Amino acid sequence: MINCVAYREGVKVADIPVEAISDYLQKPEHFVWVALKDASPEELRQMQEEFTLHDLAVEDAVHGDQRPKVERYGSCLFLFMHLVEPGDLAGGDRCVGEVSVFAGPNFVLSVRNRSKSDFLGVRKRTEAEPDLLRHGSVFVLYALMDAVVDRYFPVLDALEEELEKIEDDIFGKGSARENIERLYRLKRRVMVLRRAVAPLIEAMSELQGPRVPALVANVQEYFRDVLDHLARINGSIDSIRETVNTAIQVNLSMTGIEENAVSKRLASWAAIFGVWTALAGVWGMNFEHMPELKLQYGYALALGTMAAACGTLYWRFRRAGWL
Amino acid sequence: MINCVAYREGVKVADIPVEAISDYLQKPEHFVWVALKDASPEELRQMQEEFTLHDLAVEDAVHGDQRPKVERYGSCLFLFMHLVEPGDLAGGDRCVGEVSVFAGPNFVLSVRNRSKSDFLGVRKRTEAEPDLLRHGSVFVLYALMDAVVDRYFPVLDALEEELEKIEDDIFGKGSARENIERLYRLKRRVMVLRRAVAPLIEAMSELQGPRVPALVANVQEYFRDVLDHLARINGSIDSIRETVNTAIQVNLSMTGIEENAVSKRLASWAAIFGVWTALAGVWGMNFEHMPELKLQYGYALALGTMAAACGTLYWRFRRAGWL
Amino acid sequence: MINCVAYREGVKVADIPVEAISDYLQKPEHFVWVALKDASPEELRQMQEEFTLHDLAVEDAVHGDQRPKVERYGSCLFLFMHLVEPGDLAGGDRCVGEVSVFAGPNFVLSVRNRSKSDFLGVRKRTEAEPDLLRHGSVFVLYALMDAVVDRYFPVLDALEEELEKIEDDIFGKGSARENIERLYRLKRRVMVLRRAVAPLIEAMSELQGPRVPALVANVQEYFRDVLDHLARINGSIDSIRETVNTAIQVNLSMTGIEENAVSKRLASWAAIFGVWTALAGVWGMNFEHMPELKLQYGYALALGTMAAACGTLYWRFRRAGWL
Amino acid sequence: MINCVAYREGVKVADIPVEAISDYLQKPEHFVWVALKDASPEELRQMQEEFTLHDLAVEDAVHGDQRPKVERYGSCLFLFMHLVEPGDLAGGDRCVGEVSVFAGPNFVLSVRNRSKSDFLGVRKRTEAEPDLLRHGSVFVLYALMDAVVDRYFPVLDALEEELEKIEDDIFGKGSARENIERLYRLKRRVMVLRRAVAPLIEAMSELQGPRVPALVANVQEYFRDVLDHLARINGSIDSIRETVNTAIQVNLSMTGIEENAVSKRLASWAAIFGVWTALAGVWGMNFEHMPELKLQYGYALALGTMAAACGTLYWRFRRAGWL
Amino acid sequence: MINCVAYREGVKVADIPVEAISDYLQKPEHFVWVALKDASPEELRQMQEEFTLHDLAVEDAVHGDQRPKVERYGSCLFLFMHLVEPGDLAGGDRCVGEVSVFAGPNFVLSVRNRSKSDFLGVRKRTEAEPDLLRHGSVFVLYALMDAVVDRYFPVLDALEEELEKIEDDIFGKGSARENIERLYRLKRRVMVLRRAVAPLIEAMSELQGPRVPALVANVQEYFRDVLDHLARINGSIDSIRETVNTAIQVNLSMTGIEENAVSKRLASWAAIFGVWTALAGVWGMNFEHMPELKLQYGYALALGTMAAACGTLYWRFRRAGWL
Secondary structure: OEEEEEEEOOEEEEEOOHHHHHHHHHOOOEEEEEEEEOOOHHHHHHHHHHHOOOHHHHHHHHHOOOOOEEEEEOOEEEEEEEEOOHHHHHOOOOOOEEEEEEEEOOEEEEEEEOOOOOOHHHHHHHHOOHHHHOOOHHHHHHHHHHHHHHOHHHHHHHHHHHHHHHHHHHOOOOOHHHHHHHHHHHHHHHHHHHHHHHHHHHHHHHHOOOOOOHHHHHHHHHHHHHHHHHHHHHHHHHHHHHHHHHHHHHHHHHHHHHHHHHHHHHHHHHHHHHHHHHHHHHHOOOOOOOHHHHOOOHHHHHHHHHHHHHHHHHHHHHHOOOO | OEEEEEEEOOEEEEEOOHHHHHHHHHOOOEEEEEEEEOOOHHHHHHHHHHHOOOHHHHHHHHHOOOOOEEEEEOOEEEEEEEEOOHHHHHOOOOOOEEEEEEEEOOEEEEEEEOOOOOOHHHHHHHHOOHHHHOOOHHHHHHHHHHHHHHOHHHHHHHHHHHHHHHHHHHOOOOOHHHHHHHHHHHHHHHHHHHHHHHHHHHHHHHHOOOOOOHHHHHHHHHHHHHHHHHHHHHHHHHHHHHHHHHHHHHHHHHHHHHHHHHHHHHHHHHHHHHHHHHHHHHHOOOOOOOHHHHOOOHHHHHHHHHHHHHHHHHHHHHHOOOO | OEEEEEEEOOEEEEEOOHHHHHHHHHOOOEEEEEEEEOOOHHHHHHHHHHHOOOHHHHHHHHHOOOOOEEEEEOOEEEEEEEEOOHHHHHOOOOOOEEEEEEEEOOEEEEEEEOOOOOOHHHHHHHHOOHHHHOOOHHHHHHHHHHHHHHOHHHHHHHHHHHHHHHHHHHOOOOOHHHHHHHHHHHHHHHHHHHHHHHHHHHHHHHHOOOOOOHHHHHHHHHHHHHHHHHHHHHHHHHHHHHHHHHHHHHHHHHHHHHHHHHHHHHHHHHHHHHHHHHHHHHHOOOOOOOHHHHOOOHHHHHHHHHHHHHHHHHHHHHHOOOO | OEEEEEEEOOEEEEEOOHHHHHHHHHOOOEEEEEEEEOOOHHHHHHHHHHHOOOHHHHHHHHHOOOOOEEEEEOOEEEEEEEEOOHHHHHOOOOOOEEEEEEEEOOEEEEEEEOOOOOOHHHHHHHHOOHHHHOOOHHHHHHHHHHHHHHOHHHHHHHHHHHHHHHHHHHOOOOOHHHHHHHHHHHHHHHHHHHHHHHHHHHHHHHHOOOOOOHHHHHHHHHHHHHHHHHHHHHHHHHHHHHHHHHHHHHHHHHHHHHHHHHHHHHHHHHHHHHHHHHHHHHHOOOOOOOHHHHOOOHHHHHHHHHHHHHHHHHHHHHHOOOO | OEEEEEEEOOEEEEEOOHHHHHHHHHOOOEEEEEEEEOOOHHHHHHHHHHHOOOHHHHHHHHHOOOOOEEEEEOOEEEEEEEEOOHHHHHOOOOOOEEEEEEEEOOEEEEEEEOOOOOOHHHHHHHHOOHHHHOOOHHHHHHHHHHHHHHOHHHHHHHHHHHHHHHHHHHOOOOOHHHHHHHHHHHHHHHHHHHHHHHHHHHHHHHHOOOOOOHHHHHHHHHHHHHHHHHHHHHHHHHHHHHHHHHHHHHHHHHHHHHHHHHHHHHHHHHHHHHHHHHHHHHHOOOOOOOHHHHOOOHHHHHHHHHHHHHHHHHHHHHHOOOO
């Protein structure tokens, strides 16, 4: 699926066919925005010729499975990002989409792979702000980046929600086994998001500071805003990770505490039955001279004694909180 | 709620209506301080036009829920801080207020959202020091920042107090379950405060060093003082976090130790009853030739033997500290 | 085993004998690529004279057992890398191969020790791209580096696969002892890979940035690509390490949880037998006046009572999830 | 308590009254050293006027309870340090003294609060080295700093000694509860010392490097020496912290190991008594045809069998290390 | 013990008496190498005068017990290192030797304290390479440093060997208590080595980079080599530390797992004896009408039933892996 549009001074000029790209690239003050979805290596090779992209960058876009990054190739920028959506995380950490963006002074080429959603919305919203789009191709780069990062937020929210649910259960009784498994799965999912976010923060430094590429010099504030969003997500991720670690520790403690409670109950009942059986054993002995055995109410007295001893024990254990 | 005042050489000139702001902005050596509380997006858009603020900064102020930050937009500064108060932390980590401050050479605009307390005190205290207010709008920026940071201290104190209370309990017996839950909750609350403080420290670097904005050049020492307060809070936060982690470990150890004690008591009583019952079992056997059964004082002797055996065991367990 | 080839403008000129090396070194626009395998110290000393290599670098190549590194000696570069292959890790952390590469403006000398695979493939692939090989000896350096780093990926995949297998087992019952041992071994193996990768990332900074050696100035993008691969491997390694740590914690929790379950079953059965034996003990007492002993169906009643008591207990423990 | 002395070329000129300070400040090549102990805010305000100190620095000195710091105010330096003494740590982490030092080209003002010891020794030792004191007020600053830092060493020694004592106990039996409490208290105390040392190391960077204040340019090596002491203390602190963490883990393991031993003994004795009682139960049954009951030595044989069975078990448990 | 030799152009000129040092210091192109062993403060003071060393450096050499460091005093360098030898670590962490080296353009003064081995080997090896010794006094500095660092390797090897031995035991049964103690001791010893290495790496930065002292400018590559060795040792140390931490965790898990196994055996045997005793209790009851008691083979049947019940239980526990 391919989608090419030419812009001039922030306004859409025309939907153009692939063949016309090179014509528009030569027109001054124009830029071309090409969007590919699940592009084949052949399509990418064609684009490489059209825009004279660097071999290594194209290879990254073809292969996918890269760390998020921002790389400068001469006057061009190459951007690689992970597309994470809430549903993705449930199914494991492999099924995450990818976006590659190549941006030069007069073109933007975006390639989306394995993503469920599309970026038509980005094009629409960007075209609705001709004042900003006037900044040229780099603004499209920003808009794409912003769109990808914005989609991390619902993922983060889902993770925080899951953490809160686990927290509610963790101090209750029972389900320790389930809680620990949920915590482990949560941590794994958090790390998928982290792998999308943390390298990007690092890479963004390419787009900040005094030695920034000419391309982004005028819109640096927009990229700072994206960086800020990423930093916020990263902060929350770190916070979740630390909390999960603490929660695993807490779970361990709770298990120990429950074990303690069980041991106490076990000990208490063992003592009670022990006393009962010990007394019964006494009167089950076969000595000839055991006067109480001949008493009229001996049996009742014995049962009473046994019940009283056990009752006393029960009451004391109760009071001590063991039962 | 809106509140506009114009100042000249550190002295209040007049309470002014919103419409008059643009007039005062053009008067030399004046600056305007506008304070909004729970501002609607419309009010903020109006202020944006009045002071020509940057889109992205205004968006941050409108949306809220940002990381604390200090950002430079041309000659203006944008400051975003969390307002944390002791009560807030009890109710979870979402109900934290926010303050946005925009400061330019001739204006300060502060926007407070979801905060219970107000900043009238700041205005009063600032106006009481005309010598300092003479530094201009940037001194107001400092005063607001200082006021927000000062309110972190009682929060920190509350956290440290809670930690000390838990410490008193942690080496006592019982309440392990409660302690662990309190430690967990404490850690969560510490992290809310940390999220308010740590990014601010990072962001403050914008206001330090040789490449500082022109606006703050003369009052850098004041911002260094704020940074110092933040660093102190952050140091205490790190200290609490580490202590909480250690305390959770300690709690785990205490649980294990108590478990040990319970197991020993269980084992001791099991042994004592075991001996008693074993002996009773012997004399409950039905062999024909068991001479002791016929003795006059056989029964008494038997009971005495059993009591002696158990007593000896009891005494030995006592001495070994198992009972 | 030695292997010398001379190149000119990216094209192979001739296989040359060792004696001819110095001749070719003097021809302009030529460079010589010498490959040694399991070189003896003597061979290395000979090469040192041929190419006037630095003492310390040659010593490192002779001794082996170094940290991976990139060092500049005048206009030459010395590169030391670990060769890790999936099979290697199984046998412990000592049997890892090593590659030393010396690169000057007109030569590349590669020395492979204790490696199972060879680099003939690298030579073939490099020669197949004369356009790139035109960059000179430094491109060979890149190609060798790339080949070594590419071989880390299957190692990493094997580690990730092993981790996933352990994860499947960790929440099941039983095999806790085996799981913990597998996790420990996995961590050890991860650290071998890490020792190959992490110092290399650090060292690569020599080949990046504005103060880069003249030699690599034109092919910096290629080394950045290698660095990117290393960073990706390192990210995955960190992720595995953290997951292994969490998994060890989880394993500990699971052990505690299973212990809990066992204790509960033990306590339940102890209670059930305790009740049965206590009741049997009652009717085993030898009092003269125990009217129920004389009943026709006393025995049946007794058995019924005992069974009923135990059944009730069993049912309650079942409901409570203890049995 | 106040104490003013004027110096010229490293030699004491006179003890001077407070009123004379301003006279001496104007004499060339003189400097004044004023020492206050537990100064009232009023005294400090007076000194502020005398030496024209910065508001914020004086406020810090008045309030106390700051992080250790070194701050530059124009040509003056402000130094704030914690005074920690071995005894202090026992009583909690609040009772730590404080020293503020203000140093300008021609004066030094030191303020000691809540400290038990005084600095008369510092003055004496400093005056005894006129060659060094010739460096001027900054040498006094160094001498005070050095004196404070030197007092950290016995504190550190006390902590290390305590750690070693705990280590001796930790692998012994019993006292797990006490050990864990001592470790926790030790860690708390270590963190008090750390709070005194770590921020100071950071702050000392102000006094190092090429952009150092003019005041300290000639005596930089002395401050480097202080920094070196601080770094050594900090290294030891980190080492203690890590060791305490490991020791807490070890304590946990030891508890588990002891629990294991207890469980094994419990199980062994339960088995031995179980066998005994089970056999006695057999011969306590009331079957009519139990031939062994009629044997002359049946009883003895039974007792022998029971003893043999139990003895065998005992011997086996002994050999297995369970008893 | 003192040992003075004068060198000229890399060749030994003469063994000289202490009194002749100052003569040789004035000869151009000569340098003097003085080696002291367990020097008294007086000897050091004498040397200080001879070579005009800085007070603070000499004090460090006299006192000892410093962090390893490299300090620049004017054109001189002061080096302080720990001497660690395998045997040392066994006896605790205090008995570590120390080497101080002072190096100026025309002298090297080395002071060895509390070291068992001497540096005669260093002198011999250095004199054997006049080409290198031609670099002057700084090459001696390098040679001493290299010799000290080379002695860390056998220490490191001993630690790694010990770790591997513990690893072999850790997954076996039993010796948990011993393992944990060995791990703890190992960690302590690792930290002694770390204290010798880590600060030295930091300090070595003084001898690297563009702002290096004039003295070392020509031999920077040699110091880079030493730094590389240190980095390698440090990497291995970090690796050991992490592995020890993991091993302590593993030990804890193994303890829990063994506890689990013990609990299961305990529960199994308790159940088996419980069933036996419960059945024996039934036939020990004194009801009049218990028909099975009168059967000819009642007793045998009862014993058979009991044995069958217990056997069935035994078999099931066996199959479940509890026994």
